Amino acid sequence: MPVGFLRWWFLTPLTGGLFAATFTDGGLLWLLRDSGAVIELRESSCSRGKLLHATRRMVGRAETVDECRATAAPSVGDSARYFDEMSGLCVDVLLESIASEPPSGDAFRDPDATGSGT
Numbered sequence: 001m002p003v004g005f006l007r008w009w010f011l012t013p014l015t016g017g018l019f020a021a022t023f024t025d026g027g028l029l030w031l032l033r034d035s036g037a038v039i040e041l042r043e044s045s046c047s048r049g050k051l052l053h054a055t056r057r058m059v060g061r062a063e064t065v066d067e068c069r070a071t072a073a074p075s076v077g078d079s080a081r082y083f084d085e086m087s088g089l090c091v092d093v094l095l096e097s098i099a100s101e102p103p104s105g106d107a108f109r110d111p112d113a114t115g116s117g118t
Helices: 003-011
Strands: 017-024 027-034 037-046 049-058 061-069 079-084 090-094
Antiparallel strands (some): 017 027, 027 037, 037 049
């Protein structure tokens, strides 16, 4: 999966300056400008409640994420779809469970790192 997408969607999905917003027949629409990218955000309905459709366009590239959520907080059954128009990569994610405790530090250890002991 492209690292740029991971950084954008998971760390800074709504960065940039708002330069337009409107209400359309399909729902709310916002346009953000972030450096060389324009981000189009649309809010509408989906089977679970709210659908957030985000498309990030840069010269020669467009990436889209659709998130369908029951509530603002993540809940079991929520889903997301990522699509990279340039490569054709499509990734579907379904939230099957939510842990009550954070994972142990070992979950973030790189098993291929030098000196990992395995």
